[in-house]
Amino acid sequence: MTTFETNDSLKHSELAWELVELFGELRIEQINEILAKNVPLETLEFFSSYADDFGCAEQIEGKARKRLPNLLLLGYLLRVLEDRLIDDDGCGN
Numbered sequence: 001m002t003t004f005e006t007n008d009s010l011k012h013s014e015l016a017w018e019l020v021e022l023f024g025e026l027r028i029e030q031i032n033e034i035l036a037k038n039v040p041l042e043t044l045e046f047f048s049s050y051a052d053d054f055g056c057a058e059q060i061e062g063k064a065r066k067r068l069p070n071l072l073l074l075g076y077l078l079r080v081l082e083d084r085l086i087d088d089d090g091c092g093n
Contacts, residue, residue: 012082019078038080039073047072 023031035044051068054060060068 015082015085016078019074019081023074034077035073038077043076044073047076 026034047069051065051072055065055068
Protein backbone atom coordinates (compact mmCIF):
# COMPACT_ATOMS: atom_id res chain seq x y z
CA MET A 1 0.00 0.00 0.00
CA THR A 2 1.40 3.39 -0.91
CA THR A 3 1.64 6.33 1.46
CA PHE A 4 -1.11 8.10 -0.46
CA GLU A 5 -3.49 5.18 -0.05
CA THR A 6 -2.73 4.94 3.67
CA ASN A 7 -3.30 8.66 4.20
CA ASP A 8 -6.43 8.56 2.05
CA SER A 9 -7.88 5.70 4.12
CA LEU A 10 -7.07 7.52 7.32
CA LYS A 11 -8.92 10.59 6.10
CA HIS A 12 -11.99 8.51 5.27
CA SER A 13 -11.86 6.85 8.68
CA GLU A 14 -11.51 10.18 10.46
CA LEU A 15 -14.38 11.62 8.44
CA ALA A 16 -16.57 8.66 9.35
CA TRP A 17 -15.83 9.05 13.07
CA GLU A 18 -16.51 12.79 12.92
CA LEU A 19 -19.87 12.13 11.27
CA VAL A 20 -20.82 9.53 13.89
CA GLU A 21 -19.81 11.86 16.73
CA LEU A 22 -21.76 14.73 15.17
CA PHE A 23 -24.90 12.62 14.85
CA GLY A 24 -24.53 11.51 18.47
CA GLU A 25 -24.82 15.13 19.57
CA LEU A 26 -27.84 16.08 17.44
CA ARG A 27 -31.46 16.19 18.52
CA ILE A 28 -33.98 14.12 16.57
CA GLU A 29 -35.37 17.25 14.89
CA GLN A 30 -31.89 18.17 13.64
CA ILE A 31 -31.28 14.67 12.31
CA ASN A 32 -34.63 14.74 10.50
CA GLU A 33 -33.71 18.09 8.95
CA ILE A 34 -30.38 16.72 7.71
CA LEU A 35 -32.12 13.68 6.25
CA ALA A 36 -34.80 15.80 4.56
CA LYS A 37 -32.13 18.00 2.93
CA ASN A 38 -29.76 15.24 1.85
CA VAL A 39 -31.65 12.00 1.30
CA PRO A 40 -34.45 11.56 -1.23
CA LEU A 41 -37.62 9.97 0.15
CA GLU A 42 -37.22 7.05 -2.27
CA THR A 43 -33.78 6.37 -0.81
CA LEU A 44 -35.14 6.37 2.75
CA GLU A 45 -37.85 3.94 1.70
CA PHE A 46 -35.31 1.73 -0.07
CA PHE A 47 -33.04 1.56 2.99
CA SER A 48 -35.96 0.69 5.23
CA SER A 49 -37.14 -2.08 2.92
CA TYR A 50 -33.64 -3.39 2.23
CA ALA A 51 -32.74 -3.43 5.93
CA ASP A 52 -35.92 -5.35 6.73
CA ASP A 53 -35.23 -7.91 3.99
CA PHE A 54 -31.58 -8.23 4.99
CA GLY A 55 -32.41 -8.55 8.68
CA CYS A 56 -34.94 -11.27 7.93
CA ALA A 57 -32.58 -13.18 5.63
CA GLU A 58 -29.74 -13.03 8.15
CA GLN A 59 -32.05 -13.72 11.10
CA ILE A 60 -31.07 -10.47 12.82
CA GLU A 61 -33.52 -9.62 15.58
CA GLY A 62 -34.16 -7.05 18.30
CA LYS A 63 -32.34 -3.75 18.60
CA ALA A 64 -29.74 -4.64 15.98
CA ARG A 65 -32.43 -5.17 13.36
CA LYS A 66 -34.11 -1.88 14.21
CA ARG A 67 -30.79 -0.10 13.75
CA LEU A 68 -30.01 -1.50 10.31
CA PRO A 69 -31.74 1.32 8.37
CA ASN A 70 -29.82 3.88 10.45
CA LEU A 71 -26.52 2.20 9.63
CA LEU A 72 -27.35 2.24 5.95
CA LEU A 73 -28.29 5.92 6.16
CA LEU A 74 -25.05 6.82 7.93
CA GLY A 75 -23.09 5.06 5.20
CA TYR A 76 -25.07 6.89 2.54
CA LEU A 77 -24.57 10.27 4.24
CA LEU A 78 -20.86 9.59 4.61
CA ARG A 79 -20.66 8.88 0.88
CA VAL A 80 -22.61 12.06 0.07
CA LEU A 81 -20.27 14.06 2.31
CA GLU A 82 -17.19 12.53 0.68
CA ASP A 83 -18.53 13.34 -2.77
CA ARG A 84 -19.21 16.94 -1.77
CA LEU A 85 -15.76 17.34 -0.24
CA ILE A 86 -14.15 15.95 -3.39
CA ASP A 87 -16.19 18.33 -5.55
CA ASP A 88 -15.23 21.27 -3.28
CA ASP A 89 -11.55 20.39 -3.71
CA GLY A 90 -11.94 20.46 -7.49
CA CYS A 91 -11.13 16.77 -7.76
CA GLY A 92 -14.62 15.63 -8.76
CA ASN A 93 -15.54 13.88 -11.99
